[in-house]
Amino acid sequence: MMWTDDDLRTLLVIRHFERRLLELFDEGELGGTTHTCLGQEYVAVAVAALLEPGDVVVSNHRGHGHYLARYDDPEGLLAEIMGRSGGLCGGVGGSQHLHRDGFLTSGVQGQTLPIAAGIALQHKRTDAGALAVVFMGDGTWGEGAVYEALNMAALWRLPLVVVVEHNGIAQSTPTAAHMAGSIAQRSAAFGIAHLLVTGHDLAQIRDRLRGGFERARREPAPLVVEFRTNRLGPHSKGDDARPAEAVAAARERDWGAAYAREHPEQFERLDRAARERIDAVVADVRGRPPATWGAR
DSSP: OOOOHHHHHHHHHHHHHHHHHHHHHHTTOOOSOOOOOTTOHHHHHHHHTTOOTTOEEEEOTTOHHHHHHHSOOHHHHHHHHHTBTTOTTTTSSTTTOOEETTEEEOSSTTTHHHHHHHHHHHHHHHSTTOOEEEEEEGGGGGOHHHHHHHHHHHHHTOOEEEEEEEOSEETTEEHHHHOSSOHHHHHHTTTOEEEEEOOOOHHHHHHHHHHHHHHHHHTTOOEEEEEEOOOOSOSSTTOOOSOHHHHHHHHHTOHHHHHHHHOHHHHHHHHHHHHHHHHHHHHHHHTSOBOOOOOO
């Protein structure tokens, strides 16, 4: 497995961005809460390469990596999360509620799939070939709105891709304790195609998914892509209720540790550059005045 410098650079920018968020929260620099995608960065980077300019991404509470994989904008994102001048949404969206052309997030679990289905319906009517791509976790498959949206997507044959980041734990509840059956079986109940991704080789993932994404555009028809992935960090902030051995096992499965062992020179070079870049972004944003916003 060998990644391009561009892919690895993006992965490491996301990783260092998320690490610094946890540090900033501990230092009292962030209000509210924040959810990081540590360990899951490769999902966003793999999918971003399959997107077209007209596609719309609908993300969730753990969406920083999805944004940074599509838009190389850590400055605007951090300013938004810190409530400083130059924030992506004027400092009022915070960590979980972001908007940019072609991208939006919501911290309300289950809400995003009906929104994405509506966007996909509009694409089908007015913008043939464009996709709505929605990211969600395995825990969200307990929400009724998910099944209402899947039903409509299947009936109306919408150009919708549902990317499930199945990290095995819903906040603090293991999947086995909250899900009967499987995501594949639940997708099949609606006649929706399902693809499973178990590794983190970016080239292999893209090769596996490219045909499914193209069919979703062309036919159109919904697709569920399930990534069996790995959450390194806490659910949010520092609230990790997993046993120490579960956290240790997650670290053993980390893509970053594996890649660093296989390609130490490339990893160390780009890791250092990403860390320095995010340090500079933090210093810049910390020095900005608070965001000001008024209703228009």
